[in-house]
Amino acid sequence: MSRKIVKGAEAMAIAGKLAKPDVVPAFPITPSTTFPEKMSEYVACGELPNTEFVPVESEHSAMSAAIAASATGARTCTATSSQGLALMHEMLFIAAGMRLPIVLFDANRALSAPLNIWGDQQDSISERDAGWIHFYGENAQEGLDLMLMAFRVAEDKRVLLPTMVGIDGFVLTHTSEPVDVPEQKAVDDFLPQYKAEHCYLDPERPTTVGAFAPPEYYMETRYQLDEAVHSSGPVIDEVFADFEKRFGRKYSKIEYYGDRDAEVVFVAIGSLCGTLKDWIDEHRAKGQKVGLVRIIVYRPFPFKELKAALANAKIVAVVDRSISLGYGGPVFSELAAAFVNDAKRPLFKSFIIGLGGRDIKLNDFENIYNAASADLKAGKVNEKMHWVNINKEML
């Protein structure tokens, strides 16, 4: 293992390199561009002698090329962000429907309009229905590790699903951090060569891929895909455990931080949890109890783990860094729905934070905590959704 100071997006490229993909089709878009830049550099410098880098003309083509490459049995990865992921939209569904284990690094960024290149999670959260596995890292190290694990999970014969790994744009992609880089040999052992069995190109064995399914078949294909995403859960646990054994860093679908018996518990995704943990430390130092559940695996949705982690919570402050316009926080709505049939369930309060790179500060969490605590004291949630740190004078 070596320790390097790199920006988050480069850490993702290092993971991409360690995975030795056969094909990397990519189109640059801020703040993910470092990934294709570095991958093309590795290929050009002979560091990835068996990798083909395909500079395509759009993200739609990047995902199309990734699908085609993966359907021949090649290990394939790419990267994108924001509008790029949105442009891939239809192809994301195709990749999942064809059960192609493509790995994608998404530099989480806001969507236009207005044009904004900064961090939020709208892009990948909007693709939650596509049939991909979703991982979200809190820092560059997690991004690198999750990216490596994404290949292993995606290519597992029991899974065979495309997997995306998100880290927040700029706050992580463009911040330099110390990162432990695993040795190539150790990664090779953890991640053996992908040998496709269900789908590969071979003139000796002609197959039809991307076929047509009329109404008498289609629902079963969706049922099967939904089952596949749900049942990838145990494989993810297994891969996380094996990674910990080999590399010493522990991962789980969700992380619990703080007091287990806290009445007020935050739920959030991504880099903001780093700031939130600092606030929790300060808060606990004052003798007050508070907890955080950080979602690392968002698809399959970790129902069991979340229910167990929130068993003692009285009010859950769900902090979304994206929004389903006309409804509210996506994680809030899904989490609340997961508890809807339970006799004993906490109150849920929705907060929207940090859209389009708006700074997330310690004081924001103080305000969230106070709002949630006030609702808990009143015994009911008096406001459906709370926009954190919004300047109403501008409206």
Add this chain to the structure above:
Amino acid sequence: MVTKITKGCVIYNSPTSLGNKTGGWRTMKPVVDEEKCKKCNICWQFCPDSSIEPADRKANKAIKINYDYCKGCGICAAECPFKAITMVMEEK
């Protein structure tokens, strides 16, 4: 027999598409005048559905339409330099 859905809907007993007789989609039907056919096979090159059996000059055999799969698009009739193919209304 129930068709099992495979992972990713990959079809292993290809080519199953041969069982899908798309000729049923046709409203206009190409009819070949064997006297006029010069066996140039231009129609065969243009047919988007591989539904033309090529002509054979040595055997003096004109082109033949495979009505099981011909969708009646009329490209063959439009491309034929000798007007040897006419599109007529399909009547069943």
